[in-house]
Amino acid sequence: MSIKRxxxxxxxxxxxSMSRSFLRQSRTAxxxxxxxxxxDDEPSDDGETPDYKPLENRTPGPRYIRIGSRAIRYLVExxxxxxxxxxxxxxxxxxxxxxxxxxD
Numbered sequence: 001m002s003i004k005r006x007x008x009x010x011x012x013x014x015x016x017s018m019s020r021s022f023l024r025q026s027r028t029a030x031x032x033x034x035x036x037x038x039x040d041d042e043p044s045d046d047g048e049t050p051d052y053k054p055l056e057n058r059t060p061g062p063r064y065i066r067i068g069s070r071a072i073r074y075l076v077e078x079x080x081x082x083x084x085x086x087x088x089x090x091x092x093x094x095x096x097x098x099x100x101x102x103x104d
Contacts (some may be wrong), residue, residue: 005077006075007076007079008073008074009024009072009074009076011074012079016062016079016083023061023062023064026062027072038077062082063078063082064077
């Protein structure tokens with residue numbers, strides 16, 4: 001039996017132990033918000049769309065692939081890379097605590 005390289009939303013959510021809702025929100029407006037723009041903004045006369053800025057205190061989701069207009073897939077290697085960026089090395093935290101960093 002071979003391991004799948006591309007996972008659908010449900011499989012990806014299980015793989016990274018997050019909700020499907022998190023993945024869906026991170027793909028859509030959940031991670032980016034219109035900067036100084038109302039919800040009904042349209043492209044300006046020059047044809048450009050409104051600027052977007054990342055929402056603060058929001059964890060960005062993993063990279064994904066859109067196939068056609070509806071099919072979303074997540075590559076296992078992208079999910080692994082996304083998880084890896086949140087890894088905390090507890091030995092570094094212990095060293096900082098011993099040095100008194102962050103303590104008044």
